[in-house]
Amino acid sequence: MKLGIISLDRDDIINDLIKSCNKFGVDYRVINPKNIVAGFNLNFNIKYYRTLLNTFDVFFVRNLGWDSFFRFDVLKYLNKYVPVINPPNSIDIASNKFLTSMYLELNNLPQPKTVVTENINEALHWIDTFEDVVIKPIFGCGGEGIIRIKKDMPIITKLQMLNEFQKKYKTFYIQEFIEPVGKYYRDIRVFVIDDEVVSAMYRIGGENWKNNVSQGAKIEKCKITKEIEDLALKAKDAIGLFYAGVDLIESDEGLKVLEVNSTPSWRGLSKLSDVNISDKLLEKIIQYIKK
Template sequence: MKFGIITTERDEVVNDLIRCCENLKIDYKIISPSSIVAGFGVDFKLKYYKSFLDELNCYFVRNLGWESFFRFDVLEYLNKFVPVINPPEGLNRASNKFLTSMLLELHNIPQPRTIATENINEAVMWVDKFEDAVLKPIFGCRGEGIVRLKKEMSIAVKLKTLTEFKEKYGVFYIQEFIEPIGKDHRDIRAFVVDDEVVGAMYRIGGENWKNNVSQGGKIEVCEITEEIEKIALKAKNALGLFYAGVDIIESEDGLKVLEVNSTPSWIGLSKVCETNIAEKLVEKIIQKI
């Protein structure tokens, strides 16, 4: 078994995968996406320095970076010869919040009311209709660039915020803000591998409405209920992923999916989860291929 790990950086997740490969006696190779070369009509399809990428059994995509969408195309090409986890089509869908919302809608999976538009007048109108709204970049992660807008704000403040946002991101992706059921702002991160939810945690923002661990959110173990399992599996499958971190919000109407992450970290979850997530993931990948 020869296992490739495609990543722009050697973070805690990559180190955890390396430890897992060493424990399971699996050969591995770290590959920087910026140094992959694709060839057509020459003596190779894809290579990394002097290595031919079709010689490995599987590739795990940790981090492609945002420097070039060409890297997604390279993964599509690589996937024709060797299995890529997550599949390139799924990575592309999950990296785009608009496509994610579209697929959740088409598969009848509950999500907050959401609007996507380039029109600033429409954006203002829907912020007022939602009364409390969250403005997000269509492409982005870790809670970066997210802004909260309320109807009660002055029109000048809303227009200034929306204008600056449009200049930076181009498209408005606006979701209604879901009020917390309890005293704390929290959501659920369910970690799904193949056909199993292997762990779940609460991400708690406290007075800060952003629950991302990267934004200072605290974590607690979350019991995997039948409802969590059902919605997390449906969301992962809707996007065509092998594994995913599914972000779920509790509302008075039941659970709703906020986001589906196709390259999720499990380091925080591992602190409150008894399952060795890296080993579970690698074992499931081996079974798949």
Template sequence: MNSPHLSCWIIVNGYLQHTKFSDLALFIKEAAVRKGLSADIIRNSSLMPMIEDGRPVLRGSFTRLPDLVVFMDKDIALAKHLEMMGLPVFNKSSVIETCDSKAKTHQALAACGIPMPKTIFPPFTYEGVGRTDLHLFTKIGQTLGYPLVVKEAYGSFGQQVYLIHSEQELQERVMELAHKPFILQEFIDTSFGKDIRINVVGDQAAAAMKRTSANDFRANMTAGGKAEPYTPTQEEEELAIRSAQILGADFAGVDLLFGKNGPLLCEVNSNSHLLHLYECTGINVADKMFDYIVKEFRR
């Protein structure tokens, strides 16, 4: 599906200088060009969103605005600003905001019958105001049982996820996290060191891989996990697609756990690392993303 008259911006974070991020941006740009789009990689640090005379405007070194935006960052304010200016943004700012928070993701899916681990949301506290009363966490430990999992609401690549084995360890972790938002979940022992990543585009499962780790309860590749191509079951595929659609995602990397009675939703990533998936499966999901994006734009 070629679209020679369309231009797009691929928004990335200007402060993340690691090659894995720049390689991903180039990978996505190459897919856009293959589909006939004029594509530019734009750093969020080069743009100045502002309100002037009561309306949203954008300042920067660009000469013209694009027809559409592929947003590969978590700068939610910028994504929202571009939408306010009338630009089609993939994924929308609301999707990025929900997926960026594990707490918001689980709550958004909670009323929709999506199977997921038992999840508890601890009470909010303010920065500088410690959690001095830990009695509730004793009850949480009793409710979930040990080991249990503590996940910071904001984190990527399996980082900020902790396996907790005792009440003392839980209290120490809670005190260490201080005011940071987090969730607590039951530990799914049938999924120790293994999970499934299914990349969804529109209403299709575009590619999938199984990740495993021999020495870590997390299967993320950045935590030492290894990946292999995977053919999901119909139940797994339907769960991944439905979860992404409920959240309104145009595309997403959906992580599933191996539950005792079937797959469980782990998390939904609005921007997943497509290079790992391509290296594992040989499937270029970025190509499928632009087929979908152009179709939606034309609609």
């Protein structure tokens, strides 16, 4: 099998995959998406320097960056000739919190009450309705740009926070704040590959309501229950992904889906997992290509 690994940077995840490729005897090449060239009415369709990319068996997408729509679009062109994991259309959906919520809703999957708007008056109304909200950029990850606003804050403070947020991100993605079921703030990252939940961990913010590891959250192994398994698989399938990092939160009403990640890191999870995640992912990709 000939595998193309598409990434702007060579990080720990890429290094893990390379080790797995060497272990399984997979021919691979790391490809910087900035150097992909698409051609029309020429003697090539899509290439990387002198290498024709339609000669590969499959591509794995790690990191495209956020500063170029072309990189996402060129994946769609590439996917016309060669399987891409994850599928480009599904990466588009998962990268957009509004579209993710839409597909979760269409598939009747539980998620926090959510409103998306560009109107500040509407945002104020829903802050007062939910009483405590988290407002997120539609595009972004790692907890960057997320703010929390409560109903009892002074109106001047709320307006200032909303105006500053809108200047930077334009659109308000507003979710009810889910109070922790236990003593500390935490959520659950579930790693799903194909039809299997491979591993799960708690991300514990402690007294910090942001549970992102990049924001200082600690990690702890999480037992995979039937409820976690069923919901994570359904969320992954709703977005149309081959593999995913599904973020769940515990509530008084049961688990709810916070986010579905289409290019998740497994750096933290690999420290707790009983399974070698990169080996398992490569095994599943090989099985998928052989079908």
